[in-house]
Amino acid sequence: MSEEQKQDLLIRYLDEDLNPEELKLVSELLRTDAGARDFLRSVAEQAVTIADIEGTEADRIVELNGARPVRVSDRFAPVDHKKVIRLETFKWALPLAAMLILLFGAVMFSLFPESKRDVATIRAMGGDSIEWIGSDGKIIHDLKVGDSLAAGLNVRTLSGNAWLALDLRSGSTVIITSQSQLSTYETGDGEVALRLLEGNLWGTAKGKPLPISTPTAEFISSDGEFHIETGQTSSILRVYEGVVGAIRLTDRERVNVPANQQISVSLNNPRRLIAAQQPDPVNYWNCGMLECPDAVVGVWARGSAKEPVRLKAKPVPIGVRNGAPMTIYLSLFRVASSGSPSVLLESDSVIRIRGRTSAEAKIRFGVVTQKMHGLFAGKYRTRLDEDFERSEDGSWTVELPVAEMGLLDRVDHFEKSPVGSQLNSIMVYTVDQDVELEIHQVELLPHPSKN
Amino acid sequence: MSLNEQEVLQTLMNWRSRISAAAWLVVHDTHTAEDIFQNVALKAMTKDVTFDSEAAVRSWAFITARREGIDWLRKHKHEKNCLDDSILEILENDWVCEPAAASGLRVEALRECLDSVPENSRRLLRLRYFEGYSCEEAANQLGAGLNAVYKRVSRLHQSLKTCIETRIERAGETS
Numbered sequence: 345m346s347e348e349q350k351q352d353l354l355i356r357y358l359d360e361d362l363n364p365e366e367l368k369l370v371s372e373l374l375r376t377d378a379g380a381r382d383f384l385r386s387v388a389e390q391a392v393t394i395a396d397i398e399g400t401e402a403d404r405i406v407e408l409n410g411a412r413p414v415r416v417s418d419r420f421a422p423v424d425h426k427k428v429i430r431l432e433t434f435k436w437a438l439p440l441a442a443m444l445i446l447l448f449g450a451v452m453f454s455l456f457p458e459s460k461r462d463v464a465t466i467r468a469m470g471g472d473s474i475e476w477i478g479s480d481g482k483i484i485h486d487l488k489v490g491d492s493l494a495a496g497l498n499v500r501t502l503s504g505n506a507w508l509a510l511d512l513r514s515g516s517t518v519i520i521t522s523q524s525q526l527s528t529y530e531t532g533d534g535e536v537a538l539r540l541l542e543g544n545l546w547g548t549a550k551g552k553p554l555p556i557s558t559p560t561a562e563f564i565s566s567d568g569e570f571h572i573e574t575g576q577t578s579s580i581l582r583v584y585e586g587v588v589g590a591i592r593l594t595d596r597e598r599v600n601v602p603a604n605q606q607i608s609v610s611l612n613n614p615r616r617l618i619a620a621q622q623p624d625p626v627n628y629w630n631c632g633m634l635e636c637p638d639a640v641v642g643v644w645a646r647g648s649a650k651e652p653v654r655l656k657a658k659p660v661p662i663g664v665r666n667g668a669p670m671t672i673y674l675s676l677f678r679v680a681s682s683g684s685p686s687v688l689l690e691s692d693s694v695i696r697i698r699g700r701t702s703a704e705a706k707i708r709f710g711v712v713t714q715k716m717h718g719l720f721a722g723k724y725r726t727r728l729d730e731d732f733e734r735s736e737d738g739s740w741t742v743e744l745p746v747a748e749m750g751l752l753d754r755v756d757h758f759e760k761s762p763v764g765s766q767l768n769s770i771m772v773y774t775v776d777q778d779v780e781l782e783i784h785q786v787e788l789l790p791h792p793s794k795n
Numbered sequence: 796m797s798l799n800e801q802e803v804l805q806t807l808m809n810w811r812s813r814i815s816a817a818a819w820l821v822v823h824d825t826h827t828a829e830d831i832f833q834n835v836a837l838k839a840m841t842k843d844v845t846f847d848s849e850a851a852v853r854s855w856a857f858i859t860a861r862r863e864g865i866d867w868l869r870k871h872k873h874e875k876n877c878l879d880d881s882i883l884e885i886l887e888n889d890w891v892c893e894p895a896a897a898s899g900l901r902v903e904a905l906r907e908c909l910d911s912v913p914e915n916s917r918r919l920l921r922l923r924y925f926e927g928y929s930c931e932e933a934a935n936q937l938g939a940g941l942n943a944v945y946k947r948v949s950r951l952h953q954s955l956k957t958c959i960e961t962r963i964e965r966a967g968e969t970s
Contacts, residue, residue, distance in 0.1 A: 351949040358823060359930045359945070374882050381889055386956040388816035391924045393905050395825035398925035532902050596833070 345373075350380050358387065462492035463528045463536045464510040467517065470753035471506030471723075472672075473662030474499060495530045501543070503662045504674050504710055504771035505723055505752045512536050515551030519720045520544060521712050522771060523641050523660075523676055531555065544678070544712070544768060545572045546719045549586070561609035562591040568603075569719065573680040575638030578610035580680045582622060584717050592617050604717070608683075623685035625716065627693065629767065631677040631786040639683075641676035645782060651700075651739075657773060657781040674773040677786045687767040688716065692791040693746040695770060700739040702780040704730040708773050709744055710752060713765040721765045722758030724749035739784075743792055797845040798852065806852040807836050812901060813890050814856050820886065821864030821877060825924050831863045850891070857887040900966060901959065908958035916951055923948065 345353075350373060356362055357370045373380045466489050476484040479496025487493075493510070499520070501508060507521040514536045520526050524543020531537050537555040538545075547554065549565035556563045558574040561581075568586030572579060581590055583601045591598045592609050601607050601619040609617065631639060633653045642655040657673035664670065679687050695709065710725040726749045734740045747763050759765065767788060774781055798806070807814065811832060818835075819828035835856050838844070846852045861883055868877055878886075909917060915937070922928040922936060934944040 348949070351953060352945055355930070355945050355949045355952075360823065361930070371879060371882060374878065375885065378889070381886055383953070383956070384820070385816065385886060385889060387952045388819050389812050389901070390905065390952055390955055390959075392815040392819050392825050392828055393812055393902055394909070394920050394924045395829070396902075397906055397909065398921050533906060534903065596830075 347379065350377070351383055354380065354384050354387070358384075461495070461530075462513060463495045463497075463530065464493045464512045466491050466493065467509040467511045469506075469508045471501065471522070472503040472665075472670075473660075474501050474506050474508055493528060495528055495536075498525070498527045500525045502660050503672055504676065504708075504773050505725070507712075507720065507723065507753075509720075512538075512554065514554055516547060516549045516554040518548075518556075519546045521720060521723070521768070523674070540572060540574055542574060542576070544720075545574075546570070546714065547572070548719070549588075557593075558609075560593055560611050562593065564589045564591075570601075571680070571714065571719075573678055575681060577612055578608060578638050578681070580606065580608045582606040582680065582717075584719075590617065590619075622717070625686040625688040625766065626684070627688050627690050627788075627790040629679060629682075629684050629687045629788040631679075631770075632682050633785070636682045639678045639681035641674065641678075642783065651784050653784055655783045657783075659778070670776055671778075672773050672775050673778055673781050674771065675781070675783050676769055676771050677783075678769045679767050686716065687788055689713065689746050689762050689765055689767055689788075690790060691747050691763050693763070694789050694792050695744045695746060696741065696785075696787045696789055696793065697744070697770075697772060697783060698739070698741045698785040699772065699781065699783045700737070701734070701774075701782075702738055704734075705774050705777040705779040705781075706730055707732075707781065708771075708775065709742075710771040710773075711746070711749060711762055712768040712771070713762045714768050716764075716766045718766075720768075722762070723752040724762040725752050726750070743789075745792070746788075797847060798849070800840060802849075803839050803846055803852055804836065806849045807832075807839060807856060810853055810856065814860050817857050817883075817887055817890065818860040818864045820883065821861060822867055824927060826927070827867060828864075831860050831867070834863055835859050853891055854887075857891070861887070900963060904959045904962040904966070905955065907962060908955050911958075912951065912955070916947065919944065919947060920951065 353362075353366065353370060353373070357367070362370065374384065466487060468489060476487055477498040478484050479494070499508065501520055501522050501524045504522045507519065509517065509519045511517050518526075518538065520540075521544045524545065525541040526545065527539040527541070529537055529539070535552055535555075537557070539557045541559065545556065547556065547565070547568070547570050549568045551566065553564050553566040556572065558572065558579040559576050560574070560579045563570075563572060563581055565586060565588040568588045569584045570588050571582045571584070574580070581588060581601055583603050583605055585603050587603070588601050589598065590601055590607050590609060594611060597617045599607065599617045599619055604622055605619040606622045607617065607619045633640060633655060640655055642658050645654040645656050647654055655675055657675045659671050660674050661669060661671050689711070695711070697709070701707065707728045708725055709727070710723055712723050713721045715721045726744050728742060732740065732742070747761060749762055751758055751760060770786055772781065772783055814835060815828045815832040818831040819825060822828055822831070838859060839852070839856070844855065846855065865877065912920070919933055919937065922933040923930065928936065930944045930948060931941050934941045937944070
């Protein structure tokens with residue numbers, strides 16, 4: 345039998361088109377002929393790799409029919425005999441699957457040699473403290489706008505007022521804000537990819553597909569504008585333009601999320617993944633606190649009869665200023681992760697916060713905003729001086745008019761006032777004053793409670 | 796000394812395409828083969844198994860992938876087309892004994908080789924391995940005869956094999 349005839353026979357075997365005699369012939373061939381085995385192995389490797397490559401390509405060419413949810417699997421007409429049947433996943437392994445993904449992230453850095461090519465350039469940044477750690481684990485100092493970043497970089501926006509915008513080599517742009525952690529890497533195919541371990545990310549994907557993984561999901565887009573907010577157990581994606589593909593890590597269930605739709609991917613919710621229309625914005629918000637732990641940053645304290653909910657500010661060292669180490673004591677409250685619809689900041693809106701401090705201190709309040717159904721739109725703040733009114737036990741209630749908040753960073757393309765934008769999160773913090781700041785309730789009201 | 800979890804996962808990822816390919820030889824479906832690889836990786840992380848060396852990880856992974864594939868065939872009553880265990884073992888040994896180029900390098904080499912494949916041939920490969928069409932169904936889609944499709948698939952795989960090996964060799968010479 346010639347080499348070509350052997351190869352044809354093996355292809356027919358893989359297609360299950362052999363009679364019993366021919367099957368015996370194939371068995372004997374594979375047992376005795378190393379060349380035939382070499383060819384069969386090569387076909388098998390090519391088959392699985394082609395499926396992988398085509399899968400990535402397929403995600404890029406999704407077409408929309410209006411705003412209805414579209415599943416990637418719907419794009420390709422199901423064939424009755426198609427043998428795509430998922431193996432049963434192990435429900436008990438859900439938290440361990442999350443561990444596996446985190447380990448996978450660590451392996452990706454060590455598996456593929458650090459690329460000498462830059463993956464991103466710093467477009468803009470603001471705030472007190474951004475921490476950069478290179479792929480060798482060393483802190484990188486003095487990065488500035490215009491600097492290029494290599495693959496393997498880990499960046500954390502530590503302080504409440506920190507934010508960062510990156511232009512990626514692939515053509516996309518991303519922005520992250522306070523208490524977010526982002527890693528850059530290159531996939532095995534040499535494409536730029538990101539891992540958002542916590543916090544907020546706004547993305548504008550252009551050109552090549554941009555994969556972004558979180559602790560619960562993988563998102564990928566080549567033409568979308570979107571927002572991702574993630575904690576350790578859930579990630580929320582809102583799409584403003586284009587399409588973003590979403591894959592739940594626990595079971596690889598996939599769905600495409602088109603513009604004006606959103607999806608929440610949670611480790612604790614095994615139900616079918618479905619994108620839903622983004623609800624109309626509201627002008628009132630109450631952070632659920634204990635009901636949505638992924639929505640808050642702080643340290644939980646034991647509740648009391650008087651105050652069942654107590655979130656203490658988290659100490660965050662933010663480096664050295666004027667020769668002395670500086671620490672902020674920060675609590676942060678995120679709107680999307682609380683399950684709320686978009687929240688509109690109106691001219692009469694006030695932020696009402698109940699809290700407590702053990703001593704007099706300057707307390708700073710800030711908001712992170714975004715354009716309504718759009719990208720990051722700046723941070724704004726106000727401040728209470730030490731002598732504001734407190735009860736004997738140190739508790740206080742404040743109402744802060746949003747219209748009186750000013751820009752944290754004077755950046756030209758941000759509006760001077762947050763009125764008219766969408767609320768992303770609220771920050772409460774002190775600087776270098778540990779007064780046991782704790783927060784009991786956070787609300788946005790459409791108008792002051794008293795005239 | 797036992798390998799730690801990161802080392803085990805690194806080995807599995809280095810051998811991902813081979814382990815998935817071994818599973819594919821049993822189940823003949825690329826998506827199921829991918830699921831099997833993920834289950835193998837999950838088992839390596841979550842079961843009480845320890846590995847003394849990368850070779851131990853590889854051997855265990857191939858055997859586990861084969862067993863998962865055979866279990867899948869039994870559940871779906873496709874056992875009649877499965878190769879004998881002894882032959883599958885020989886194929887796995889061939890993989891283990893072969894010097895392995897990094898997985899990323901092989902994927903990159905295949906991607907580059909696929910770029911130079913004519914679109915109608917690429918479409919055939921997509922129908923066959925991504926969409927799961929049999930050669931007969933692909934032949935109907937493409938308006939070609941079945942034997943012609945068999946020959947085309949066979950030649951495509953041989954030429955891709957040659958192309959990949961050439962690119963890997965070239966990459967080895969320049970590194």
